[in-house]
Amino acid sequence: MKRWSILISILLAAVLAYGTPVHAQEDMPPVYYHVDESGSASIESLIDKPPSYWQVVPGDGASFGYTSAVYWFYFELKASDHDRQLRVGYPLLDKIDAYFVQNGEVIDRIRTGDSYEFSQREVHSRNFILPVESHAATSVYLRVETTSSMRVPLSIWKPADLIADEQLLNTATGMYFGLLLCMAIYNFFSYVVTRDRRFAYYSGYIVAIGLLLAALDGTGYQYLWPWFEWLQYKAIPLFGSIVFILASLVASQILQTETRSPKLHRGLQGIMIAGGLSFIASLVLPYEMMISVILVVAILASSFLIVTGFTLWQQGLAYARIYTLALSVLLLAIIINAIGYLGFLDSFFIQRYLIMIGSAIEIMLLSLVLAIRFNEDRKERLMVEQRLNSRLEVKVKQRTAELEALMRKLKDMNQRLELKSNEDRLTRLYNRGVLDEDLPLEVRRARRTGYDIAVVMIDIDHFKKINDTLGHQAGDEVLVELARLLKVNFRRAGDRIYRYGGEEFVVLMPGAQELGCHDKVLTVTEVIRAHSFKTERGEVKLTVSVGMALLNSLPGHASSKQLLEAADNALYQAKHAGRNQIRIARSLKDVSEKP
Template sequence: MAKSIVYWLALALLVTFSSVASARAETAEDMPPVYYHVDKNGRQSIEQVIDKELNFWDVLNQRAASFGYTSDTYWFHFNLPAADYDRVMRIAYPLLDNVDIYFVQNNQVIQRTIVGDEQEFSQRPISSRNFVVPIATRDSVAVYMKVATSSSMRVPISIWQPTKLLSDEQLVTTATALYFGLIICMIVYNLFSFSLTRDPYFAYYSAYILAIGLLLAGLDGSGYQYLWSNFEWLQSKAIPIFGSIAFIFASLVASHILQTKERSPKLHRGLQGVMVLAGLSFLASILLPYEWMIQWILILAIGAAALLICTGISLWQQGLGYARIYTLALSVLLSTIVINALGYLGLFESFFIQSYLIMLGSAFEIMLLSLILAMRFNENRKERLAAEKRLSSRLEVKVKQRTEELEAVMRKLKEMNKKLEVKSNEDRLTKLFNRGVLDEDLPLEVRRARRTGYDIAIVMIDIDHFKKVNDKYGHPVGDEVLVELARLLKVHFRRAGDRIYRYGGEEFVILMPGAQELGCHDKVLAVMDVIRSHSFKTERGAVKITISAGMSLLNSLPGHVASKHLLEAADKALYEAKNAGRDQIRIARPATDVSDNS
């Protein structure tokens, strides 16, 4: 089911990107001639470039500016004719550091807008992963742009009607969402597989896919828009950081899939070297400026991908079946990386292909690696079946015995869990509920009684002269008496809802929801008669005891009583029974009102 979802997402992704590619060229307005000027020291101001002669400017011959990595500042200039509708300008390259845009009429700046990924995302005039700026006027206007960046100097400018731009952005956003949906599905699927199998390959693969997803989120601006919009520092270093992490896990995945440690120790050491270099690049990316790291990351990406391909080819030649598919997957990804590298270096000008080809390439690679995973699983299954055939019946018996032992252990664990749960709620000696359970049950019953209007009876029982029993016969005999008394109470208080608790020492509490005073009083008297006539058999012979009881009823107490007051009233009635000579019951009769302060 999970794989079917992934395959359908991949197909939808391919179809959507095809639709985007076919639709984009027809929606943007025709651009007027664009001119550029190189500002070597970056100190020129707008006043120094306004109204310059044409020989000051160079004509941009290609459809979009692409000058590779350079420390120079570039000025761009073009004139927009008047229009009877609103317009916006989009710069479809989200990695530019600073773009200072001036709208000029009659040699006067009528509006200035500053954008760039060194600015807070919330400061952008229009929330978009690209730089989208409203045109200041419908009249004819001259546009000047000062661009400085540590990334590649690539400035794809286009003019749009807002509705058409929204349509274009929605289509691209859909394609991007499908891509990241595919990424998320693969991560979840492999993490689930890891949780079931504990095979580290699934964890490595999930981390690799996550790094690829974050890398591409940084490349197309989605990461800055949705994930780390408040962290300009991360945006400025996302490409080298996530690129380094991707190659760390790509090497781990390759070494695990291709079994390089067993099949080719030299190639295994090469992959370990890539991991070391990628790890050092990760640390350097945190500490060093972006412009120092990005070209090194591109070189590392091409070199590492080439080594991974060589590894796949070598093991393919050794007869490893799925190595050829792995080689194909890495070849596709390497091709997209090379195309991107050429574009960043200013040698390739198709911004759309460069922006989204790596998404398609990485999606294709993820799908092929998923196929390898299925092949490897199938191969492992065949190996297990062959191994089972070679195993003797003695091994089968051992497996069965181990299985039975495991089941026995699991049953024992379940039983122990049940016992622990019971023990936490019961008195260890009498097996009745303990005082902690009473403290939880009584407030609940009081609140329920207030809602329904029925009564609650609390009966507190204490053994008369129990200290004499302990002193005469010893505490073990006293414990036997307590256990037997608990049994008698459970036998005779069996009405639905009745609960018996050991309150402490020789005291017991009986909670009787829905009880009436007369019926409850008669029931307690009957139980007292049973206990009085009962011979408690112990190791020291038969023992006779009597009990005293105090009873309180919720509706008999004045005011809005709390559960603790109900318990206190029963306790007070118990002591009245003891003071009156023991072996009798007293019912709490309020002298004053007791209010619930809780």
């Protein structure tokens, strides 16, 4: 029961995280739309159209169900004194062309959508995030074309608030997929230990549910197959078909339909065949044809599974009640989800997250059913094992030890997942949050031991020029390659490298001495200067500016914050002196003129 309490607590925390509006978006102006049946309209032909040409988007968001038409959306952004970003909160739109217009002229255009490779997005997010480059009043036009449901939830954010909101959603989503991963691994290792095929089937079913939800949520395209547009296009019908097959297989195993009800067993076999045929059809037929089939099959298959559970419940099978409840929750989520896809429901929260919550509840309840069923079988085996000799008792103890080892492995895996959150997603270096934790600890250790500690802050010279001339993708490639060079060259025991933000990096060198530290940093800057950074847009040569601060070189009892500020001041002086420089801080305001 303790294990189930923990799992339920995780689920409730995820629900609260999804439903709690911590970071507020800006007020969204009225949004208008126009249906372009032929798909031939251009931005030039729409800019001067009168208000009567447009229709007001109904409800709290644009939701028009499945359609082959192209939709244009239009709204006016007022002038602002801060940066803004537009979020389109539905990750299954094929093509989005965003036009930003001022005084009748297009000043910026952004093209995105899940029919393009994920790396081409302006902001790497499962949602479509479009930066508004101008602070002035701007007319925004969106051309949207999709084979999925035409759902276009729009919102305007300050960048910091949007990042915080995305992080909150990513955390809750990560908890959901972490729950699925733990349950899948647990059941797989249970199969390894017990050789009970039900655990293997159920583990596969959990994985299939996870892949399907990752496709629906956009998480799969962001993290699992960002380079594979074809799979993103086919993911939902393919993974949905696999879910039907494995759900029927799990039901037949848990409910023992082959012996208890041959007719129901044949029905489950029919669902497996239908799932196999829909999987094959999804490989060759277009998404827009298969998605309607998948939605109908999903409702029919879930309904039959509930009928199967209810029938065996009436026959006296105790755990069939829990099974029926679990499938009822999932069926409700699927039905509401299908209604949303068809355009009859405007709640994007329900559309995007209800099926996650429903599937999490269903997975935990089915795990309980599987545990009950396994426990019953175990009791029967124990009655037989009581007649066996002591060698069988030893084997039971070995099995117990294996299960304990399994739980330790799961705990270790959770710890590794937690460590993953400390990495900068692009460079795989430690992020700034880890630096904020490490630096005070190292300063206290240096005070205690008498050793010195150096903070080296490195900034790429003229990095904005690289982004402007070669593009942000090339800039990202340069950052990744520079991170690799820093890891190769700062290999002294105790050295740690962090991505501080943008094109800035920080190297923490406990126990360093000024002369040796300076010589090492000088060597690294020469390596960087001589290195050719290869990108898809060509080779790039660059230099860096460096600011250094050593704890024992600063007057007074400097804190970790002051040490970092001293290094930052030294970096500023290096850049101010012409860049491609190294400066060492002697105080919080002054630095040495040492080259």
